[in-house]
Amino acid sequence: MQAASFKSWLARNAQLTRRQREQLLALLRPAVGLDRACATIEEARSPSSCPVCDGRRLHRHGHVRGVQRYRCCACGKTFSALTGTPLARLRHRSKWLDYLDGILEGQSVRKTADRLGVHRNTSFRWRHRFLHLAKEDRPAALAGIAEADELFLLESRKGSRKLDRLPRKRAGVASRRGINSEHVCVLVARDRTGATFDFITGRGAVTTAQLHRYLLPVLDRDVLLVTDSHPAYNAFARTTAISHEAVNLLAGERVRGAVHVQNVNAYHRRFRQWLARFNGVASRYLPNYLGWQWAVDGRRIESAEAMLRIALGRFNIER
Structure with missing residues (x-):
C-alpha cells in the first residue's frame, strides 16, 4: 500500500x-x-x-x-x-x-x-x-550453603508401547511400600540464593557413585553441603573433602541454626503441586518439566521473548 x-x-x-x-x-x-x-x-x-x-x-x-x-x-x-x-x-x-x-x-x-x-x-x-x-539454562555452580535432597516419583511409561510390567491406571501406586525400583529419583540441589540443579539419577535410592557423577561438578569447593542423614551423603562428603552438615529428620530434627533442608524441600513441594495439573507425565520427559519449573519458579523468565531466546540456546540471564 x-x-x-x-x-x-x-x-x-x-x-x-x-x-x-x-x-x-x-x-x-x-x-x-x-x-x-x-x-x-x-x-x-x-x-x-x-x-x-x-x-x-x-x-x-x-x-x-x-x-x-x-x-x-x-x-x-x-x-x-x-x-x-x-x-x-x-x-x-x-x-x-x-x-x-x-x-x-x-x-x-x-x-x-x-x-x-x-x-x-x-x-x-x-x-x-x-x-x-x-532445561539447560542453569547457574554456573552452587556456592555458600547448598542443600541437597531427593524427590521420588512413581515411574511412568505413559505413551510407551512396550512394558516389562503390568500397566497401571492413572494415579496408580507402587506394588510395595517404601522407596524401591518402581520410583524415579530426582536429586535436587539448591543454594540459599535460589540457584538450582536437578538430576534424574535413576530408579531407587541415590548412591554415592551417583552423587560423584551428578552433584560434585556443580558444587563450589568452598560450599557447605547440607543434607539429611542418608549415608550416601556422608560417604560422598568424606571422599571429596567437602564441608558437610546433616539434619536427622527421622529423629525429628528439622532446623539447627542455619543447617536445614527447608529450602530444597519447599522447592520439592512447589514442583509436586505444579506437576499435578498435568495429570501424570512420562518419566522420560521429566528433565523437560524440571527445566520448565525452574523457568517459572520465582518468575525467572518474565516474557515469551525471553523464553524463545532460551529455547534457541541463548542463555544470557545471570543467576
Whole structure:
C-alpha cells in the first residue's frame, strides 16, 4: 500500500465501531506475532558461519516464513537462524509467542491447543521442542550453603508401547511400600540464593557413585553441603573433602541454626503441586518439566521473548 493511501486509511480508523476495531485487531494479531517472533529469532541467533562447512562468506538469500535465509559461498548450502535448533521446521511461527505465554502460565496441552487453534499433538510436540534446550539454562555452580535432597516419583511409561510390567491406571501406586525400583529419583540441589540443579539419577535410592557423577561438578569447593542423614551423603562428603552438615529428620530434627533442608524441600513441594495439573507425565520427559519449573519458579523468565531466546540456546540471564 502506498504511503498516501495508508495515511488516508489510518485517518478513517476513528470512524470504526468497537466491533470493527476488535475484528481489525484479530486480523492483525497473527502478523504482529510473526514479526515479534522473527525479530526475537534474528536477535538471538545471527549466523556468522555456515553450519555445514563453517565457511565465513555468507550471502543473504531471501526469507523463509519471515526469517532471513543465508547462502554459503563455499558449499552453496542455504540455512537460517533456526537451522540446527530444536525449533527448525516448526510451523505457525505467528503463534509461537502466544504458545510460550501459555508455557509460562503452566497451561495444559489441550488448553493451549484450544486457545491457539492447533491440534493437541502439535501442542505436545511444541512443548518439548521449546523445552529441549530450556532445561539447560542453569547457574554456573552452587556456592555458600547448598542443600541437597531427593524427590521420588512413581515411574511412568505413559505413551510407551512396550512394558516389562503390568500397566497401571492413572494415579496408580507402587506394588510395595517404601522407596524401591518402581520410583524415579530426582536429586535436587539448591543454594540459599535460589540457584538450582536437578538430576534424574535413576530408579531407587541415590548412591554415592551417583552423587560423584551428578552433584560434585556443580558444587563450589568452598560450599557447605547440607543434607539429611542418608549415608550416601556422608560417604560422598568424606571422599571429596567437602564441608558437610546433616539434619536427622527421622529423629525429628528439622532446623539447627542455619543447617536445614527447608529450602530444597519447599522447592520439592512447589514442583509436586505444579506437576499435578498435568495429570501424570512420562518419566522420560521429566528433565523437560524440571527445566520448565525452574523457568517459572520465582518468575525467572518474565516474557515469551525471553523464553524463545532460551529455547534457541541463548542463555544470557545471570543467576
